[in-house]
Amino acid sequence: MTFPQPEFVDTNGITLEVFGAGGGRPLMLCHGWPELAYSWRHQIPALVDAGYRVIIPNQRGYGRSSRPETVADYGIHHLCGDLVGLLDHYGLEDAVFVGHDWGAIVVWNMAMLHPQRVSGVINLSVPFLERGDSDWVSFWETQLGADFYIVHFNRQPGVADAIFAANTENFLRNLYRTRQWQSDPVDLGPGMRLLKLATAPAMPGELLMSEADLRVFVDSFERSGFTGGINWYRNFTRNWETTRDLPQKVNQPVLMIHGEHDIVRPNPRLRTYAPDSEVHTLPCGHWIQQEMPEQTNRLILDWLARH
Numbered sequence: 001m002t003f004p005q006p007e008f009v010d011t012n013g014i015t016l017e018v019f020g021a022g023g024g025r026p027l028m029l030c031h032g033w034p035e036l037a038y039s040w041r042h043q044i045p046a047l048v049d050a051g052y053r054v055i056i057p058n059q060r061g062y063g064r065s066s067r068p069e070t071v072a073d074y075g076i077h078h079l080c081g082d083l084v085g086l087l088d089h090y091g092l093e094d095a096v097f098v099g100h101d102w103g104a105i106v107v108w109n110m111a112m113l114h115p116q117r118v119s120g121v122i123n124l125s126v127p128f129l130e131r132g133d134s135d136w137v138s139f140w141e142t143q144l145g146a147d148f149y150i151v152h153f154n155r156q157p158g159v160a161d162a163i164f165a166a167n168t169e170n171f172l173r174n175l176y177r178t179r180q181w182q183s184d185p186v187d188l189g190p191g192m193r194l195l196k197l198a199t200a201p202a203m204p205g206e207l208l209m210s211e212a213d214l215r216v217f218v219d220s221f222e223r224s225g226f227t228g229g230i231n232w233y234r235n236f237t238r239n240w241e242t243t244r245d246l247p248q249k250v251n252q253p254v255l256m257i258h259g260e261h262d263i264v265r266p267n268p269r270l271r272t273y274a275p276d277s278e279v280h281t282l283p284c285g286h287w288i289q290q291e292m293p294e295q296t297n298r299l300i301l302d303w304l305a306r307h
Contacts, residue, residue, distance in 0.1 A: 003041055004056075006064070011085025012078065014066035017058040018086065022048035025304075026092050028083060029056045032101020032125070033229045034164075034172070036063055038216050039100065042293030043300070050301055055086060055095070059103075061228020063220050074231040076239040080110045087117055096120040096304070100289060101264075102232055105129065109243070111250045120307055121274070122255040122300055124288045127267035128274060131248055135240040149194045153233045163198050164226040169218045171198035176214065177205035178284070178291055208291050250274040255303040257296065259284040278303065 004019040019037050021044055029040045037056040047054050058065045060082055061074060068074070083106070087095060094117045099107035104123035111118045132139055141151045153160055164171050174197040197203065207214065254277035258266050262285055270277055280299050284291040 003038060004044070006058075008064075009057075009086060009089050011089055012081040014060055014068065014082065016060065016066070016082060016086065017064040019056045019058075020054060022051070022053045024051040024053050026053045026055060026090070026095040027304075028086065028095045028097050029054055030059065030083070030097060030099040030103030030106050031056075031062070032099070032103045033232065034175070034217075034221060034226060035101065035103075036217060036220055038213070038220075039287075039290060040098075041213070043098075043289055043297055046297040046301065050304075052304070055090065057082070057086060059106075061231060062224060064224075067224060067228040071231050071234050072238065074228070075235040075242065076106070076109050077113070077242060079106050079232070080113050083110060084114055084117055093117070094119045096122060098122040098124075098300070099126075100124040101126055101286070102229075108250065109239075111252050112243075112246050112248070115251065118252050120253050120255075120304075121250060122257075122303065124257045124296070125259060125262055125264050125286055127256060127258075127264075127270055128250065130267070130269065130273070131240070131243075135237040137236050150233050150236065152195070153230050154236070157234065158227075160195060161225065161227045161230055163195055164221075167198040168222050169214075170200075172217050172221065173207065173214060174198075174200060174203045176208050176217070176287060176290075177203055178208050208287055248273055250277075252276070253307045254278065255299065255307075256280070257282065257288055257299055259286055259288045259291070262286045262288075 004021045006017045006019050009016050009018050031037055031039045037058045040056050044054055061067050097107040097110055097118050104126040107121055107123055108128055111121050137151060137154050140148050250273060254274045256277055256279045258281045260281050260283045282292050282295050289296045
């Protein structure tokens, strides 16, 4: 497909690179890490042909969108505020929000922080994160150790950023694999896996995209670096603190799609927090909408037709 041309929208004190297509009921598609708006390339034609309008930002820290230097500028209130600003810019009262990976975390929080602006939730991979008695980084450090990648990002700032930037193509080529590497019995370790992917030889499993598609990601991250996206992770503790009084309930209708071989596992208590939720699992890994685009599109379109 010919990917839409970007426009640059000033919102919430920054500038976002935004791609859009179609008309009708609006859907805002939110990418994860380390991804781009381009991660939704397989969904755009199907959604537009079905009569929907898609709005797909490179979120702050990504692509040619603004990359603030201060870590706190990547907190969840800023990330959600950017999306509210896009709705305002386009004169929209609300939209169905679609998120994958970190984008799903943003969408869960959008539904709670700005419920009147979210008419429905479609999330891929990352389930609703339950709020515990301690912040998430401390919890993961206790459960998974100091080398768990999110803990590493927070406790050793700048290290992972530099390793990924020095090995951008190799890192992304190894990361964007089908389910085989994600379920491979030779485990590189729960925390250092990502760092080792940057310098490891070619991993098992097929590249889940064409070389031309891979080049879009490589060129973008060689230009932007990885710090902006990693700074989202460095706000987990701050987010836990600033949402302390936020009711942990998503009242909008929810479609949740998991990958059977994803290292991110479902939350069996999802309906405790999102009572009107529907859950599906596809036989793929983490990169659901890129790995099984036709099946993903069918699930999304079917759900949208019923909601």
